[in-house]
Amino acid sequence: MSFDAIFTKADMAFGRYKKLHAAAKAELLRTIAKEIEQLGDELLETAHQESNLPLARLTGERGRTINQLRLFASLLEEGSWLEATIDTAIPDRTPIPRPDLRRMLIPLGPVVVFGASNFPLAFSTAGGDTASALAAGCPVIYKEHPAHPKTSQLVYRAIQKALQRCELPEGIFQHVSGGTDVGQQLVQHPQAKAVAFTGSFKGGKAIFDLACQRPVPIPVFAEMGSVNPIFVLPEKTKGNGEQLATQAAQSVLLGVGQFCTCPGLVFYPASEANHTFLETFAEKLRDAPAEKMLHETICSNYYQDLKGLHTHEGVEMILAPAEDVLTGGAALAKTTAQQWLQHPTLQEEVFGPYAMVVTYENQEELEQVAGKLQGQLTCTIWGTDNELKQAEKLVDTLREKCGRLLFSGVPTGVEVSHAMTHGGPFPATTDSRSTSVGTYAIKRFARPFTFQSAPQELLPAELKDDNPDKVWRTINGQLTQDSI
Known part of the structure; x- marks a missing residue:
């Protein structure tokens, strides 16, 4: 016809x-x-x-x-x-x-x-x-x-x-x-x-x-699509590094990372990131069995994106899987907020079981990276009750960057309901x-x-x-x- x-x-x-x-x-x-x-x-x-x-x-x-x-x-x-x-x-x-x-x-x-x-x-x-x-x-x-x-x-x-x-x-x-x-x-x-x-x-x-x-x-x-950043506030990390890392890793691994709400960026305090959180994050991703991706083209694109990160200035690959035709192994990278700010390409989505931890030195630096974010489907803030009460500036900034802002849990899992927004400013969508x-x-x-x-x-x-x-x-x- x-x-x-x-x-x-x-x-x-x-x-x-x-x-x-x-x-x-x-x-x-x-x-x-x-x-x-x-x-x-x-x-x-x-x-x-x-x-x-x-x-x-x-x-x-x-x-x-x-x-x-x-x-x-x-x-x-x-x-x-x-x-x-x-x-x-x-x-x-x-x-x-x-x-x-x-x-x-x-x-x-x-x-x-x-x-x-x-x-x-x-x-x-x-x-x-x-x-x-x-x-x-x-x-x-x-x-x-x-x-x-x-x-x-x-x-x-x-x-x-x-x-x-x-x-x-x-x-x-x-x-x-x-x-x-x-x-x-x-x-x-x-x-x-x-x-x-x-x-x-x-x-x-x-x-x-x-x-x-x-x-x-x-x-x-x-x-x-979107990289769905998670912002972890300093007090929240105290004694919670292992729990937070496990929660983030489970979200990254869900569906072999092939959800548009997969959290591909985690902003974490530099003073804590090299200890329990980063170690546990890498361990949970490393120990997860590699699973088949949707099809060969998606898998090939995933490994091609990872290759670019291997040689990217200021990026350290903590976990880099061996390339496979159809199976997507988990990957983890690390960089600093200053490096991330200097390289806009680090905001691009890597479709698969991958995340990048970006360490920040202070609240001012965290607010700076939030201001430079492109449009997202979701953003997440993990903080104590007291930290969240004092995070009005960060919250106001992120409201302009996404369609859904979470204060607990992970972005994967989108409820089909009357109040749900699954959209966001460009380039997450063409109509926010x-x-x-x-x-x-x-x-x-x-x-x-x-x-x-x-x-x-x-x-x-x-x-x-x-x-x-x-x-x-x-x-x-x-x-x-x-x-x-």
Whole structure:
């Protein structure tokens, strides 16, 4: 099928889908979840063979995929995400009467979604981008990731079954295979209205640039990775070096370091770093069994990045694994804050089980490195209660650098919820106003639209006087479920 035919099919489906009642869209999302469940062990075994991810991890990822579909279904039924806002007419206002104004979010249109290599289920065919686009009322043209095509096809067939069961057009979700050229043509097609991408900085930036070069530019929501720094404050290290190092190492090793929230930088007090913390960190990474990475290209890139660090000025490799075709051994490097400040390339992500410990001399130096950070998905501060109370300047700086700021725990593990932000300033993403995880992700694929002095018969249910679905609305500045 030609690209013109694909987008024409999507546009035709959009004409019906955008007017579908919220309950019907919610039913579709829940039906997709059921159909994915019906795939059973075949889906897990296929994903395991294609990605080298363990079955336990894939079982959890399938659960996440299904649960986020159901979460968006509940969001649709509740309705407040539409931001329905009504300013009733004031015909006798002077000097100028006020017209009746009714605003809500409406879907953009066909969305191009790129699958992610490191999440064959939760960030791929029926993953968060697809779920949020469908929830917003947008048809999806999905570009499969070449690392797990069979897995993608299985989920695609499940979605098509769901569309058939709900008696909806198959053009609501279409599946496309191919290489870089196919992705480029999808982004450049004049009928595409938005793009969602999870992957490397190089890939995301290329897509963003293509979209900006179109005669009619479109939004690109690209999540492109992060080094997710951990800032360890001095008092926190007292007697806790071993515990902190173990916690950091476990996060680095999770999923063979192939999470976009893997903590690749740890800023640690110089007076303590050479003792328990650094020794334990290296020991935990060294003792961990090397595991297979997602595929050979990712593994090759990982070792290529490590080679560059071996000869980098001011960098000491504490732990350097032997290169392998598919297995990613853990690596650990060390440098000083002053060296790190002088070499911006040390901020670049190394995708794999790797971390760099950066030692700092004092609070002033720590605040200096925080100010030089590029945009991140997450930042973490480990400190005592007293230290955190006095860290207002550091906290204020890091708020401008990331989408999620942690004060305990580790950044790996992203809760799918209403309050989650999985995004951040460039280069972590191309749009820091969005998130790719959680219900707020739906707003990427909608735009505000106002009806002025419209007849009741032409208004969507959410803006009608009687509010038949009882959604929360702001009427003349007051939040209410009441009718007018």
